[in-house]
Amino acid sequence: MPSAEHTTLKKIRSFIRRQGRLTTGQQFALDNHWERYCLDPGADYDLAQVFGRSAPIIVEIGFGNGESLAQMAAANPDSDYIGIEVHRPGVGHLLMLLAQQELNNVRIYCHDAVEIIEHKIPDNSLTGVHLFFPDPWPKKKHHKRRIVNPGFVQLLLKKLKPDGYFHAATDWQNYAEAMLAVLSAETGLGNTSLGGDYCERPAYRPLTKFEQRGIRLGHGVWDLIFKRL
Numbered sequence: 001m002p003s004a005e006h007t008t009l010k011k012i013r014s015f016i017r018r019q020g021r022l023t024t025g026q027q028f029a030l031d032n033h034w035e036r037y038c039l040d041p042g043a044d045y046d047l048a049q050v051f052g053r054s055a056p057i058i059v060e061i062g063f064g065n066g067e068s069l070a071q072m073a074a075a076n077p078d079s080d081y082i083g084i085e086v087h088r089p090g091v092g093h094l095l096m097l098l099a100q101q102e103l104n105n106v107r108i109y110c111h112d113a114v115e116i117i118e119h120k121i122p123d124n125s126l127t128g129v130h131l132f133f134p135d136p137w138p139k140k141k142h143h144k145r146r147i148v149n150p151g152f153v154q155l156l157l158k159k160l161k162p163d164g165y166f167h168a169a170t171d172w173q174n175y176a177e178a179m180l181a182v183l184s185a186e187t188g189l190g191n192t193s194l195g196g197d198y199c200e201r202p203a204y205r206p207l208t209k210f211e212q213r214g215i216r217l218g219h220g221v222w223d224l225i226f227k228r229l
Contacts, residue, residue: 022088022092025096026088026089026092029092029093029096030092033099039082039120041115044120047082047122050107051105053080055105056079056080056127057125058081058127058129060081060130060132062086063084063085063090064133065093065094069094069106073103073106074103075204079127080106081105081106083106083108084116085108085109086111091110094106095108114152117155117159124158124159126159127160128166128167129160129166129167130205131148131169132167132169133210134146134148134175135147136170137175138172143178146178148179148182150185150186153182153183156228157188157228163228165225165226165228166226166227168224169205169223170222171219173222187229188229189227190226191224191225198224199225
């Protein structure tokens with residue numbers, strides 16, 4: 001039975017379903033590549049069987065249009081990736097990229113990430129969890145909707161392997177500070193930053209077009225990387 005903490009976490013959604021309009025290519029990819037790459041949220045899987053091997057597994061929460069995830073998967077063929085995204089146009093775009101590049105080390109859930117991680121990911125199984133540019137919910141009254149909170153951190157601790165890592169990136173300083181406080185308060189996690197705050201962007205995280213534009217405009221980006229102790 002889920003704890004009250006996790007029940008609260010699931011009731012407060014950290015996203016809004018903005019479905020948007022599907023392009024012809026995205027719809028084609030959804031129609032033709034869904035069976036190959038997408039997993040059923042109602043089914044249970046042995047991930048080693050899904051990927052056909054035993055390899056490090058990294059989850060990306062909210063992969064947007066999937067370009068960064070496809071780049072990481074192509075650059076790191078020895079790792080397997082599970083992308084979770086609620087917006088079908090983004091799923092369709094990633095399906096296009098996976099099929100074009102013939103990548104086989106990515107699978108997708110089109111569903112609520114917290115529910116998938118809690119119920120479909122085995123404990124002590126993940127090498128890493130990525131959360132890149134989540135909805136910052138900038139208004140103070142909406143801060144409760146931010147996905148990084150104590151309940152979410154407890155869920156991470158259950159699912160990460162020892163020395164497994166959680167990597168978040170945001171271009172909202174207030175959210176970065178809030179995440180730093182929440183993550184630092186958990187004794188089961190250790191900050192990999194020598195200064196105890198933020199990290200330089202590691203080479204494995206690609207720069208998005210949105211991020212490049214923000215950097216040109218002088219906007220900051222904050223990366224946080226914590227490891228399970």
